[in-house]
Amino acid sequence: NIDPESLIPKLPSPRDLQPFPTRLAIEYLGHEGRVRSISVDPSGLWLASGSDDKTVRVWEVSTGRCMATYHVDELVTSVVWGPNKDIAVLAVSCGYKVGLILPEKLFSPELTLHSEEYLKAGFANVAATDANAKATWKQPTPAEYEQGIRVWIHLQKPVKQVTWHRKGDYFSTVAPDANNSAVLIHQLTKHQTQQPFKKTKGAVQRVMFHPTKPMFFVATQRYVRQYNLQRQELVKTMMTGVKWVSSLDVHPAGDNLIIGSYDKRLCWFDLDLSSKPYKTLRYHTQAIRSVAYHKRYPLFASCADDGHVQIFHGMVYNDLLQNPLIVPVKILKDVHKRVDALGALCVEWHPNQPWLISSGADHTIKLFS
Amino acid sequence: MDSLEDGPQVQVKFITQQRQFAIPETAIQTPARLRRYGLSQIINLVLQNEGEKQRPFDFLIDGEFLRTSLAEYLEEKGMSTENLLTVEYVESMLPPTPLSSYEHDDWVSAVKAHRQGGFLTGSYDNHVRLWNKQAECTQVMTGHSGAVKTVQWLTCDGDSGTLLSGALDRSILAWEYNQSDNSHSILYECRGHTGGVESIAVNAAGDRFASGSADASIKLWTTTVPTVSDHIEEVTETRKKRKTVKEDRILKAPIANFSAHTGPVSAVVFNPTSSDTLYSAGWDHSVRVWDVENHVNLTTKNCEKVVHCLDYSALSGLLASGHADPVIRLWDPRSEDSSVVKQTLSGHQNWVSTVSWSPTSSYMLASGSYDGLIKVWDIRAKGALYTLSHGKGSKKVFSIDWSDEILLSGGEDNQMKIHKMQDMSGRDEA
Ligand SMILES: [Mg+2]
Numbered sequence A: 001n002i003d004p005e006s007l008i009p010k011l012p013s014p015r016d017l018q019p020f021p022t023r024l025a026i027e028y029l030g031h032e033g034r035v036r037s038i039s040v041d042p043s044g045l046w047l048a049s050g051s052d053d054k055t056v057r058v059w060e061v062s063t064g065r066c067m068a069t070y071h072v073d074e075l076v077t078s079v080v081w082g083p084n085k086d087i088a089v090l091a092v093s094c095g096y097k098v099g100l101i102l103p104e105k106l107f108s109p110e111l112t113l114h115s116e117e118y119l120k121a122g123f124a125n126v127a128a129t130d131a132n133a134k135a136t137w138k139q140p141t142p143a144e145y146e147q148g149i150r151v152w153i154h155l156q157k158p159v160k161q162v163t164w165h166r167k168g169d170y171f172s173t174v175a176p177d178a179n180n181s182a183v184l185i186h187q188l189t190k191h192q193t194q195q196p197f198k199k200t201k202g203a204v205q206r207v208m209f210h211p212t213k214p215m216f217f218v219a220t221q222r223y224v225r226q227y228n229l230q231r232q233e234l235v236k237t238m239m240t241g242v243k244w245v246s247s248l249d250v251h252p253a254g255d256n257l258i259i260g261s262y263d264k265r266l267c268w269f270d271l272d273l274s275s276k277p278y279k280t281l282r283y284h285t286q287a288i289r290s291v292a293y294h295k296r297y298p299l300f301a302s303c304a305d306d307g308h309v310q311i312f313h314g315m316v317y318n319d320l321l322q323n324p325l326i327v328p329v330k331i332l333k334d335v336h337k338r339v340d341a342l343g344a345l346c347v348e349w350h351p352n353q354p355w356l357i358s359s360g361a362d363h364t365i366k367l368f369s
Numbered sequence B: 001m002d003s004l005e006d007g008p009q010v011q012v013k014f015i016t017q018q019r020q021f022a023i024p025e026t027a028i029q030t031p032a033r034l035r036r037y038g039l040s041q042i043i044n045l046v047l048q049n050e051g052e053k054q055r056p057f058d059f060l061i062d063g064e065f066l067r068t069s070l071a072e073y074l075e076e077k078g079m080s081t082e083n084l085l086t087v088e089y090v091e092s093m094l095p096p097t098p099l100s101s102y103e104h105d106d107w108v109s110a111v112k113a114h115r116q117g118g119f120l121t122g123s124y125d126n127h128v129r130l131w132n133k134q135a136e137c138t139q140v141m142t143g144h145s146g147a148v149k150t151v152q153w154l155t156c157d158g159d160s161g162t163l164l165s166g167a168l169d170r171s172i173l174a175w176e177y178n179q180s181d182n183s184h185s186i187l188y189e190c191r192g193h194t195g196g197v198e199s200i201a202v203n204a205a206g207d208r209f210a211s212g213s214a215d216a217s218i219k220l221w222t223t224t225v226p227t228v229s230d231h232i233e234e235v236t237e238t239r240k241k242r243k244t245v246k247e248d249r250i251l252k253a254p255i256a257n258f259s260a261h262t263g264p265v266s267a268v269v270f271n272p273t274s275s276d277t278l279y280s281a282g283w284d285h286s287v288r289v290w291d292v293e294n295h296v297n298l299t300t301k302n303c304e305k306v307v308h309c310l311d312y313s314a315l316s317g318l319l320a321s322g323h324a325d326p327v328i329r330l331w332d333p334r335s336e337d338s339s340v341v342k343q344t345l346s347g348h349q350n351w352v353s354t355v356s357w358s359p360t361s362s363y364m365l366a367s368g369s370y371d372g373l374i375k376v377w378d379i380r381a382k383g384a385l386y387t388l389s390h391g392k393g394s395k396k397v398f399s400i401d402w403s404d405e406i407l408l409s410g411g412e413d414n415q416m417k418i419h420k421m422q423d424m425s426g427r428d429e430a
Helices: A109-125 A142-147 A176-181 B036-046 B070-076
Strands: A024-028 A035-040 A046-051 A055-060 A066-071 A076-081 A090-094 A097-101 A135-138 A149-155 A161-164 A170-174 A183-187 A192-194 A204-209 A215-220 A223-228 A233-239 A245-250 A256-261 A266-270 A279-281 A288-293 A299-304 A309-315 A325-332 A344-349 A356-360 A365-368 B009-015 B028-031 B057-061 B084-091 B097-103 B108-114 B118-123 B127-131 B137-142 B148-157 B160-167 B172-178 B183-190 B197-202 B208-213 B217-222 B256-259 B265-271 B274-282 B286-291 B296-302 B307-313 B318-323 B327-331 B343-346 B352-357 B364-369 B373-378 B384-389 B397-403 B406-411 B415-420
Touching: A035 A356, A046 A076, A046 A090, A055 A076, A055 A090, A076 A161, A090 A161, A109 A149, A142 A149, A161 A204, A170 A204, A204 A245, A215 A245, A256 A288, A256 A299, A279 A325, A299 A344, A309 A356, B009 B036, B009 B070, B028 B036, B036 B057, B036 B084, B108 B406, B108 B415, B118 B148, B118 B160, B118 B415, B127 B148, B127 B172, B137 B172, B160 B197, B208 B265, B208 B274, B217 B265, B274 B307, B286 B307, B318 B352, B318 B364, B327 B352, B352 B397, B364 B397, B364 B406, B373 B397, B373 B406
Parallel strands: A035 A076, A035 A344, A245 A288, A288 A344, B009 B084, B108 B148, B108 B397, B148 B197, B197 B265, B265 B307, B307 B352
Antiparallel strands: A024 A365, A035 A046, A046 A055, A055 A066, A076 A090, A090 A097, A097 A149, A135 A149, A161 A170, A170 A183, A183 A192, A204 A215, A215 A223, A223 A233, A245 A256, A256 A266, A266 A279, A288 A299, A299 A309, A309 A325, A344 A356, A356 A365, B009 B028, B057 B084, B097 B415, B108 B118, B118 B127, B127 B137, B148 B160, B160 B172, B172 B183, B197 B208, B208 B217, B217 B256, B265 B274, B274 B286, B286 B296, B307 B318, B318 B327, B327 B343, B352 B364, B364 B373, B373 B384, B397 B406, B406 B415
16 A cells, blocks of 8 residues: 555755755946846956946945946947956957956956966967958957956957856857857967857857867757767757747756746756756746856756746756756746846856846846845 | 732742842742833842942843733743743843944945044045044045955054054055054055955954955964065066055065965954964855964864854853854854854844954844844844944945944945944943
């Protein structure tokens, strides 16, 4: 006599899955437009944000103080700190350009000088200008240099995303309108740009480097493709089942990934299991804008145009036979006011605390702890 | 006045930890209608305190201050008047009263009072300020190139003194000032941190100070004023020559570096009775005890929450830490156990950014929070004794200092506020 209830696996209670963020701690106020992108530097002290107000700002995480404002001439679509602790650099995309910023005063003179040299080195290395070049590396004007901008990379189409390789030398950009050269990979130390794929299938939404292996993920509207960069070959195609992918993040261990979609769904893929989603979650009532894994805690989050942020426990096990455990632990409601049908635009985790940061169409940035 | 024999009675055993107010521990037949005031009169009656000698007392039952009559309390708890009730009494602390506001140009991130010297503040406008008791700013000390995060007195002798300030510019400046001619100057600059200086603590002997930084290190320095700079490797500026105001400064290097923290160090505090014992806390969720002489991390306490502030009371022998969760934790630094929290105090609605023990009572503690509130706690009770708002709205409180009979607070509203703390409860007898 087995009680059938006992056969249904019980999800653990959120209370037993702490820590996860539960309450608003700090607001970062000052932007005068939608804040589309945020990023915390590897030290966990400095938060960068990019806005439709054509500024990039850097904030003191622990107080909400704006430490620096960089004026650019276009809407800022993406800001990402370099992942290497020894190089202080902030990559930003705006219009047809990518800028590399060295925020002064925030870092020690030693680190600042080292970063300066690292960023500049490639200018000595420039080959003859290629008329077909997909990207042109340029010096900033003296006024831009004074602000902190060290390098400009001009592309042929508007850039929507920048993402770094873990070592902080290579980074990739997405310019969806650029057809076959939508995805480019740039090498900072050499100031060189490559086109990794001769042809690109579908409209590229997001890309990401594998956290440990020479692999690369490309999300188009309906598919996520995993490529081996060394062998230049397609490894795997994941069928999302959604109509339009908006966002992508890869688990820090590299064998699971999540996507968010404009049709409100979040899909988790276990790369060892199947090319179909391991789980499809539908918690949001509007388009999902951003998804993010925590690098150290078993947590992930999504945010959407409904203005809400959803937080999940997501445990990945070393044991190949044990499937990931996914438990919704907290919904942060009405984090961002909806403005012109847009709500919460970006979520990011603090690199070493169980704190979540979100930014929105209401011009605000908020930290939850 | 009604007779003490009127109405329902309760058997009450009155106890106290303040020996100077102790009465025989025998049950007293007490009218159930009595509240704090009536009970206070009974204690004064037994102590034969009359006139000026009468003192107000507060009454604790099972860790809660009595705010109703005994009858209402018993009713609420579903208890009978037949039971023998044990009631602890403590000398009352009157509510803090606001005295004055000191207006700044920017966020006030650090405040410190001195019995003789007035008040010291550090601000996000990079300045250190000295104020007199009439809310006049007497000195504006300009020298940091980043927000000042911490200030400490070194010496204070009437009109003149020396002090320390630490800033986001990674430096600590030592200053001397003279109020009689409104002068001040930088004695030396401490170099060595690669991140912002969050906290400075001076030992009781006054010959050493420690600094905690966002670079995860604690550094130890002497307070002697050097005549020539220590050898410090300077990073040569390859790009445009910066305007330098620093070239005349005498530079000082640390005499020791304590590394064990794995995240920003938010607070350092010396044991005032032992210059060899330093406490620290940080974003790595740890509270640490250090043997200063031997540079050894003696014990480490972990609590899985970021620690934003720390204070030690020589009266209670306890450490109080303020956290992101947003709870205050009390620790016994002598206990070897790494995770035993002696007590937690809950009530704040956001990060507890600053804590300060009472200078005169082993039970009293003040805290400031990003919720904009200051709370005064009697650690014998569960909730806060008093809750004050630092300023308008719920602007963050960054720093408080409970010194003598005043409480200083500084915050995001650009104000330093002063509250008078009247008649310390539980003042320990020497
Ligand atoms: Mg697996």
